[in-house]
Amino acid sequence: MKTNEFLALLKEHPNKDLIFEYAHGKQVGANYHITEVKNVTIDSVDCGTKTDFWKETIIQLWESPDEHESDEYMSAFKALGILNKVDRIKPMEKEVEVKFEYSNPTFHTAQLFVNDVSVHDNRIMITLGVEQTNCKAREICGVPVQAAAEACCSPDAGCC
Numbered sequence: 403m404k405t406n407e408f409l410a411l412l413k414e415h416p417n418k419d420l421i422f423e424y425a426h427g428k429q430v431g432a433n434y435h436i437t438e439v440k441n442v443t444i445d446s447v448d449c450g451t452k453t454d455f456w457k458e459t460i461i462q463l464w465e466s467p468d469e470h471e472s473d474e475y476m477s478a479f480k481a482l483g484i485l486n487k488v489d490r491i492k493p494m495e496k497e498v499e500v501k502f503e504y505s506n507p508t509f510h511t512a513q514l515f516v517n518d519v520s521v522h523d524n525r526i527m528i529t530l531g532v533e534q535t536n537c538k539a540r541e542i543c544g545v546p547v548q549a550a551a552e553a554c555c556s557p558d559a560g561c562c
Contacts, residue, residue, distance in 0.1 A: 403499070403500055403516035403519070404496070404497055404498065404499060404500065405459040405494055405495060405496050405497070405498055405499070405500045406496035406497060407500075408500045408516070409482065409485060409496070411478070411519065411521075411526065412478040412479075412481055412482040412485070412526075413478075413482055415478050415521055415526055416477065416478050416479035416482065417477065417478070417479065417524070418477065418478050418521065418524055418525050418526045419474075419475035419476070419477060419478075419524055419525040419526070420475060420476050420477065420478050420481050420525075420526050420528070421475055421525050421526065421527050421528065422434070422463060422502060422504070422527075422528045422530055423527060423528070423529045423530060424502075424504050424509060424512075424514060424530050425509065428509070430463050430465065430504060430506075431465045431470070431472070431506075432472045432473050432474055432475045433465050433466045433467075433469035433470055433471075433472040434463045434464060434465050434466075434475075434476065435463070435464050435465075435466055435476075436461060436462065436463065436476075436481060436484050436485070437462045437463070437464040438460075438461075438462040438503075439459065439460070439461050439462070439485065439488045439492075439494065440458075440459070440460040440461075440462070440503075441457065441459060441492060441493075441494060441495060442457065442458045442459070442460055443455075443456075443457050444456050444457070444458065448537075448538040448539050449537065449538075449539050449543060450538065450539020450541075450542035450543055451539075451542075452538065452539060452542075454538070456498070457495045457498045458498050458499050458500070458501055459494050459495060459498055459499070459500045459501070460500075460501045460502070460503050460513055461485075461500065461501070461502050461503070462502075462503040462504070463502055463503065463504045464504075465506060475525070478526055499515070500516065501513045501514060501515055501516075502514045502516070502528075502530055504530070512532055514530035514531060514532060515530065515531055515532070515533055516528055516529070516530060517529045517530060517531040
């Protein structure tokens with residue numbers, strides 16, 4: 403999902419609760435806050451020496467321990483207000499992928515992709531998920547497709 407698509411979704415449904423599912427059947431607590439918005443630039447070189455460049459927006463979600471008993475989720479209106487304020491201070495790239503950074507005591511810190519969005523009744527459900535790492539230089543490194551889950555930069559690969 404692009405940043406502008408996320409902002410448009412919030413604008414279209416201002417009175418709905420904004421709920422995030424970070425793993426199957428597990429939701430970010432209603433006590434969450436948006437604590438940081440990152441404009442990230444990735445300027446990389448893969449193990450086959452190919453360069454790449456892209457930008458992302460990363461929105462950090464944090465559960466407040468002082469509000470653990472809260473059962474009222476943030477509204478799309480409030481989230482949009484926070485993001486608009488951030489955008490006035492440090493403009494967000496709108497045509498880039500938006501990710502959500504989250505962790506809790508039983509879930510490691512991760513940057514999560516938007517896998518699905520559903521809008522019904524009084525809520526917007528954003529289903530998040532992880533993407534596996536991948537070798538972008540499989541052909542150069544001689545990594546067979548079936549072995550793609552393995553690192554291409556092993557000592558014997560000859561590509562690093």
